[in-house]
Amino acid sequence: MAQVSLNKIRKVYPNGFEAVKPISFDITDGEFVVLVGPSGCGKSTLLRMVAGLEDISEGALSIGDRNVNHVDPADRDIAMVFQNYALYPHMTVRKNIGYGLKNRKIAAHDIEAKVQAAAKMLNLTDYLDRKPSQLSGGQRQRVAMGRAVVRDPALFLFDEPLSNLDAKLRHQMRIEIKALQRRLGVTSIYVTHDQVEAMTMADRIIVLNNGQIEQIGTPAEIYHRPASTFVASFMGAPPMNLIAAQGHDGRIMVGDMALASNNIIGPVTMGIRPEDVEIGPDCEIPFTVDIVEELGAHRLLHGQVDGQDFTIHVAKDVALSAGPIRMTIKPEAMILFDAQTGLAL
Amino acid sequence: MKRAGFTTRWLPILLLLPQLVIIAVFFYWPAAHAVQSSFYLEDPFGFGSSFVGFDNYTHLAQSSEYARIAKFTLLFTILVTFFSLALALVLAVKADNVIRGAKTYRTLLMWVYAVAPPVAGFIGLLMLNQTWGPLAELAKSVGWDFKLGVNFADTAAAMVLVSVWKQVPVNFIFFLSGLQSIPKSVREAALIDAKSSFRRFWDVTFPLLAPTGFFLLVINITYALFDTFGVVDVLVKGEPGNNPMTLVYKVYVDGFRGNDIGGSSAQSVILMVLVLALTIFQFRLIERRIHYT
Numbered sequence: 001m002a003q004v005s006l007n008k009i010r011k012v013y014p015n016g017f018e019a020v021k022p023i024s025f026d027i028t029d030g031e032f033v034v035l036v037g038p039s040g041c042g043k044s045t046l047l048r049m050v051a052g053l054e055d056i057s058e059g060a061l062s063i064g065d066r067n068v069n070h071v072d073p074a075d076r077d078i079a080m081v082f083q084n085y086a087l088y089p090h091m092t093v094r095k096n097i098g099y100g101l102k103n104r105k106i107a108a109h110d111i112e113a114k115v116q117a118a119a120k121m122l123n124l125t126d127y128l129d130r131k132p133s134q135l136s137g138g139q140r141q142r143v144a145m146g147r148a149v150v151r152d153p154a155l156f157l158f159d160e161p162l163s164n165l166d167a168k169l170r171h172q173m174r175i176e177i178k179a180l181q182r183r184l185g186v187t188s189i190y191v192t193h194d195q196v197e198a199m200t201m202a203d204r205i206i207v208l209n210n211g212q213i214e215q216i217g218t219p220a221e222i223y224h225r226p227a228s229t230f231v232a233s234f235m236g237a238p239p240m241n242l243i244a245a246q247g248h249d250g251r252i253m254v255g256d257m258a259l260a261s262n263n264i265i266g267p268v269t270m271g272i273r274p275e276d277v278e279i280g281p282d283c284e285i286p287f288t289v290d291i292v293e294e295l296g297a298h299r300l301l302h303g304q305v306d307g308q309d310f311t312i313h314v315a316k317d318v319a320l321s322a323g324p325i326r327m328t329i330k331p332e333a334m335i336l337f338d339a340q341t342g343l344a345l
Numbered sequence: 346m347k348r349a350g351f352t353t354r355w356l357p358i359l360l361l362l363p364q365l366v367i368i369a370v371f372f373y374w375p376a377a378h379a380v381q382s383s384f385y386l387e388d389p390f391g392f393g394s395s396f397v398g399f400d401n402y403t404h405l406a407q408s409s410e411y412a413r414i415a416k417f418t419l420l421f422t423i424l425v426t427f428f429s430l431a432l433a434l435v436l437a438v439k440a441d442n443v444i445r446g447a448k449t450y451r452t453l454l455m456w457v458y459a460v461a462p463p464v465a466g467f468i469g470l471l472m473l474n475q476t477w478g479p480l481a482e483l484a485k486s487v488g489w490d491f492k493l494g495v496n497f498a499d500t501a502a503a504m505v506l507v508s509v510w511k512q513v514p515v516n517f518i519f520f521l522s523g524l525q526s527i528p529k530s531v532r533e534a535a536l537i538d539a540k541s542s543f544r545r546f547w548d549v550t551f552p553l554l555a556p557t558g559f560f561l562l563v564i565n566i567t568y569a570l571f572d573t574f575g576v577v578d579v580l581v582k583g584e585p586g587n588n589p590m591t592l593v594y595k596v597y598v599d600g601f602r603g604n605d606i607g608g609s610s611a612q613s614v615i616l617m618v619l620v621l622a623l624t625i626f627q628f629r630l631i632e633r634r635i636h637y638t
Contacts, residue, residue: 053533073533074540086530090552099548100538147534 002064002077002154002187003029004050009059011045011211019045021211022059027204030185032178036198037208038234043191044159046208050189051080051157063155074103079148080157084164085140087132087147093119094128097146118150121180138169145177149184156181156188162197174200195235199223207231224273226335229342232271238300243308244339245270252336255306257285260334267339274300274313276333283328287312292320301325376617382610389604401611411595411612418570418591421505425569428509430561433516434554438546440517441524451521458514462572466579469507494581494588501589504580508573515568516561523557524550563627567620592616 004027011020020042027033035043048054050061052073061069068076079100087096094115101111119125122142132140141161148156161177162170178201181188192198198205199219207214207222207230215227226232232240246253247264259270279287285305293300301312301320305327312327314320336345351357383401387394405411440450460468472480473493484491492499527550535549574593581588590598593616600609 051533051537053536072540073537078537080534080537082530082534084528084530086528086534088531088534088549090555099535103539103541103544147538 003027004155004187004189005060005062006046006050007060007062009046009049009061010057011042011049011054012057019211020049023211023213024059025206025213025216027187027189030187032181032188032190032201032203033206034190034192034198034202034204035206035208036192036195036234037214038193041208042211043193043208047157047159047189047191050155051078052076077154078157079151079153079155080159081144081148081161083160085132085144087140087143089132092129092131093124093135093143093146096132096143097124097150100147100151114150115146118146121149122146137165138173141165141169141173145180149180152184153186156186156190158188158190158192160192161190163192163194170197177201195237199235205235207234209234224333225344226271227344229269229271229337232335232337236273238274238311238313240271240273240335241310242337243270243272243305243310245336247336254308257306259285259329260331262336264336264345268345269337269339269342271335271337272329273333274311276330277312277327278330279312279314279318279325279327281326283326285327285329286324287327288324289320289322292322379610379613379617382606383614385607387604387606394607397607401607402615404608405611405615414590414592414595417501417589421501421508421573421589421591422566422569424505425508425512425573426562426565428505429512429516429565429568430558432509433513433561434520434558436513436517437520437524438550440521454517455514457510458518460511462511462575463579465507465511466576469503469510469576470579473503473506497587497589500580504573504577504589507576507580508569511573511576512565512568516565519557519561520554523554527553560627563623566623570616570619 006026007024008022009020009024010018010022012018023046035046037043045054049056050063052068052071056069060067063076063078088099091099097118098111098115101114106114115128116125119128122145124139124142124146127135127139127143132143135143141164144161158177162173165173174197190197190201199222202219204216205219205222206216209230215222215231217225217227222231222235226235226240229242232242243254245259245268247262247266247268250261250263251258252260252262252264252268252270254270279301287301287303287305287310289301289303291302293302296316298316299314299318299320301314303310303312337343338345382394384396384398385394386397386400436454440447440454443450457465470478470493472478473491475481475492475495478491478493481491481493493503494500531549531553532545535545539545539548570591571593573591574597577591577594578597581590581594592612596609596612596616599605599612603609
């Protein structure tokens, strides 16, 4: 267990492509940090640099109190779970889990005890003598977890470990991984492009875009106070509504409606989460419903405000069909972004 | 899976016919003929032949010369197979690690593949010529008085050297593609699990190369036994008497030089049985056991 510190870490490929712009952040002991962002945002590259699978072009990386920039992956005291599990196909589950220990000169009976303990924790005891090809996707995922857990490392690295599983299993494994990490208290970095995984598992989320940090914060902060329009539209399903507005005379105008009071002058982007809207006949803003999306537990109304796309989240008992209705926005839930830079004001 | 069918019965037969004819004319017919000839003693000048039963075979079994050549062929096959596989594996592992200019290296290493066996033999002849061959000079400079075509062991060494040189590129291509088909993440997982590159190679890379390796093993044994004919022919041409030769070359020498068609056919039949055994070995044992995915 250890804290991890990244100081101006940068990755430039030989062809000149800057995959990761200088990034700095610290992870405290036992923290579960999720790196989230779209494909090509540099999240996997960043993780692989921490693992030692990619060279760090610039900057300093330390795990515990030790600078590990030039330390071999095997000596960094890390364990990694890969997207496609990366199990050794010719080894049994027992050997797969024990291989890292065997190479660290641990006595055979200690390895067996540790492997048994890990297998018990992951419900793999009955499968120890099988080869990976004889296991289901979920079981392989568990073996990959076992291989990480058994080492008792200072740091867990997860590279999209759940993206090869079906939706139901993914949900289950998400909870299991989180529970396991809680129990073992091992500092973890988890990379995903799935914002639901990020929200549900993280102690702290780091949102990356174009090799840069867009925002660092707890899931609640990221969700409710996004630092930029990118974060606002990336996190949350459906994403935050972003509509163009004008600040003028102390008010924020959308078309000819004043939706809020603020002293900003000029064009702004207004962000409202779909669930921060109320509808009712006495509300002030006209809204045209185009499509009602039935999700069982709730409904989504897709429509338009002043000609701009807008989505409203309503309870399952609100019966509606396409057509004009009226809505109001909770003023405290509204976030204003700079229309040019996209940053929160 | 859906199977496409033909509307008429004769069309597929017609389409297969050219291939069937080629196999029949160039493989089955000569093979049958060889089996038949092996039971006859043929007049060297073509004036008829007489049935001798298993005489040709018993002669071979009692011949000390045949035993000597069989022993040499075995040693030759082991050496050629081992060195071609080992060198190719080393080169493939090294080429796989090269990042810059990888394609150029690989092309250069594969180049020799295009050289025909007799040409390879001829190049060997030039390189190892005892009066002016550069490799013979090199051998002399370290105190090895290399005499190609005169000294048995030297000629044998030349045969192994040229045969290996000729076969390494084929093995290299297969090993390299075998290495590249190992998932990158599996190697990365090994990188985290094991610090020593030696351990990673023997524990992870090598076992995953085993299917390729066993396939190449059979291919190389077949190569050393049969396809080295051109190399052997060029290196011992003119004076096969005291020089090393392989079983296949002896078939040629006895049949076409010695005009002993019966004895030569019997040797061919023995080799055919050997190939059959190797093929069964490959299909039964290897294809079934070495399979991971």
